[in-house]
């Protein structure tokens with residue numbers, strides 16, 4: 001007889017319907033005196049016998065020691081049950097509700113819910129539990145009394161090897177279940193469940209285990225697993241018939257990951273994907289690291305070569321696989337001596353150097369935060385030992401000293417070698433940074449090891465980024481994720497902005513705590529940064545603490561600035577030398593120093609006193625030793641207090657900000673898990689670096705634009721292998737765009753500027769907000785209206801009509817050996833044009849001058865210095881200006897050569913960033929005959945001709961009277 005049929009029979013019998021007779025071989029020995037005979041037990045079962053084939057399982061029936069035997073109120077229960085059955089018959093109560101009827105108990109295993117918690121509901125499960133608890137107690141107490149061996153006591157004997165044994169088990173459970181009142185309204189479901197052998201067995205096994213363990217704890221039995229009852233039960237569970245019954249009625253249980261509700265088989269697949277990813281990325285990181293080291297070494301060698309004048313420098317572009325413009329000029333200071341060393345905040349090892357003979361430092365372009373190589377040198381300044389990496393901490397105000405934070409410590413042989421020697425410091429590219437490499441690798445390791453662990457707070461983020469679309473559905477079905485928007489009525493009530501519809505949608509998706517990943521993709525000027533600031537404020541308001549990161553210090557500082565006025569408690573963590581002075585007050589170091597001020601003063605006073613005492617008692621060894629101990633103790637106190645204060649500041653913070661790799665700072669790690677991690681400029685970060693912050697939060701938001709600057713990768717192999725593909729780009733292509741939210745209205749640029757980017761980079765989808773689409777420099781009441789200030793796009797062409805090029809406007813390779821280019825004539829034209837703009841009333845701080853070449857940027861800075869009126873004009877490389885904006889942008893393209901080589905300028909993403917920084921005006925200064933060789937740039941020039949103005953210029957031709965002047969000129973076309 002199948003168990004389904006049995007279920008029906010029980011259901012019928014419970015409803016008072018006579019069941020068909022059965023031919024059973026299972027023996028159901030009479031229960032103990034107070035154990036109620038089940039109304040549904042067929043007589044034939046009771047009388048059947050074939051004992052030699054039967055195994056006795058457990059005694060049945062109440063015993064004196066039983067905690068609370070079910071049968072105590074057996075007759076009452078029987079009466080109550082009968083009464084209820086009659087009543088149900090009258091009321092039609094035994095007819096299951098639609099909901100109850102739709103539940104198939106047999107699917108509990110399929111659904112990974114053998115105890116029926118989800119399907120049957122709490123009340124029915126509680127009912128089953130109580131019944132089985134009482135049965136288990138009875139069995140266990142019989143074991144205690146030693147009744148197991150007594151055939152005349154209440155014992156159930158079952159034929160383990162047959163289906164009858166299971167039927168007998170079900171039958172035997174009935175009196176115990178019927179002794180417990182069924183939950184009202186759920187009777188039909190109870191009847192279904194009480195005849196389902198696997199469910200009953202699971203409950204019984206669980207309860208029996210608990211009772212036996214409690215006996216063991218009370219010292220009534222020695223080892224619960226070795227009890228006769230338990231062994232028999234296990235024997236039963238292991239029998240082929242038991243397994244077959246479970247299989248037949250319920251397809252094999254799907255084990256499910258308890259945190260994400262996905263079957264273990266699929267979780268294993270996810271883990272495999274993670275492992276493949278980690279292996280692949282680690283290999284690429286290693287390749288990239290090797291090339292970086294090579295590159296760094298080449299740079300250091302180039303510095304020496306330059307001094308020897310033995311070989312001309314190579315253009316940096318040949319080493320760089322695509323437009324990354326972090327070309328820092330090497331600079332060197334020789335003949336330095338170590339003066340002292342100390343430990344700074346966060347354990348930084350600070351070493352102070354001075355020029356030999358107490359001279360002033362030579363003019364230098366080194367500045368705080370620069371990565372440097374420190375090594376000993378010979379009398380000619382040539383490097384004599386291997387390089388120690390560090391970064392410049394500060395240049396002394398006295399003009400004679402320089403402080404470097406070194407990675408090496410006291411005790412390192414390399415460090416000791418610096419003392420008493422002549423030392424040289426070279427600036428090196430900030431590329432071969434060992435710490436960054438290690439932190440990226442460590443994040444990958446953590447992802448592999450803990451990513452799918454229950455204890456990992458970011459498990460749903462990991463599952464989202466490595467699962468498939470079905471997994472996403474499963475997670476949503478299990479109510480673990482929710483991809484929808486939050487309906488927040490007050491979203492429009494921002495203090496500063498009237499957000500557009502796509503921005504509001506992004507904010508509301510971002511505030512949904514059940515959404516593991518959100519990618520906010522937006523072209524330039526679509527308000528990603530302001531939107532993130534708003535999101536952070538609101539996330540804090542809804543009780544979340546937030547970790548905000550970005551790939552560069554500049555982007556992090558930009559966000560700190562935006563958040564400074566919100567009144568939130570924010571802390572910027574990072575190398576103090578690399579934090580912009582404008583946000584230094586929010587840095588961890590400053591806050592901690594501020595809080596420790598009084599303590600440090602007091603500590604310093606004690607130290608001074610102790611040192612004086614030490615001097616006085618230098619003769620007395622034991623006293624001196626005691627004072628030295630006290631001094632050491634003071635040092636330890638200071639360290640302890642500093643650590644405590646750091647943790648206090650970080651745990652009080654509502655928002656912590658750092659670079660992606662900076663998020664691996666042990667202090668941030670110790671501060672605990674964040675509710676939300678936000679990565680700004682995520683399109684510019686390699687994926688391993690994003691895992692550093694993400695693994696520290698419950699959910700994450702990635703914001704950026706993969707049409708702006710890409711991660712900087714030196715190795716072509718690593719780039720082709722996929723290291724250059726950002727996590728944002730990968731995530732946005734997952735699950736049919738489920739993770740994405742797109743912003744498509746820009747609020748920054750005049751439409752003539754934006755329409756170029758829209759056409760060229762965004763398939764024409766980028767639209768301009770009405771409030772900015774026609775704004776011009778001349779709209780400002782303080783700006784004089786001239787043809788320049790009324791023009792959104794201007795091309796200053798250094799190539800004259802008929803192809804003549806002014807000799808001053810030719811490109812040159814930087815003699816400093818950086819591989820960078822400069823163009824003197826263009827620098828003059830830019831300077832003159834900027835002077836014109838300022839003359840028209842445009843504020844110097846509203847003008848940004850950009851070039852992809854650092855040599856040109858430096859030349860421009862020097863030229864601007866000659867004019868006091870230009871002191872507020874910022875000249876920078878394009879990549880360092882990403883994320884920012886200015887009313888007027890002037891771009892110096894530099895390249896002018898007969899070969900038509902355009903170098904970095906041909907990188908569409910770099911040009912996209914350069915042009916879209918402008919709000920009201922863009923001027924491009926270039927040699928069109930060179931630039932035209934790139935079809936991409938040729939289209940830009942055509943766009944300017946169509947939507948802006950063109951002027952052929954030469955240095956010196958731009959003054960107000962003879963050159964561009966302030967009057968409308970004729971508009972020559974590009975040759």
Ligand SMILES: Nc1ncnc2c1ncn2[C@@H]1O[C@H](COP(=O)(O)OP(=O)(O)OP(=O)(O)O)[C@@H](O)[C@H]1O
Pocket residue numbers: 497498499500503522523524525526527528529530531705746747748882883884885916
């Ligand atoms: N809803 C809005 N209403 C008015 N101005 C807005 C709105 N959203 C953004 N802005 C303005 O648009 C400009 C660009 O915003 P933001 O810098 O946040 O854009 P972004 O997407 O981060 O740009 P990028 O990618 O270039 O860094 C800012 O001046 C900002 O004040």
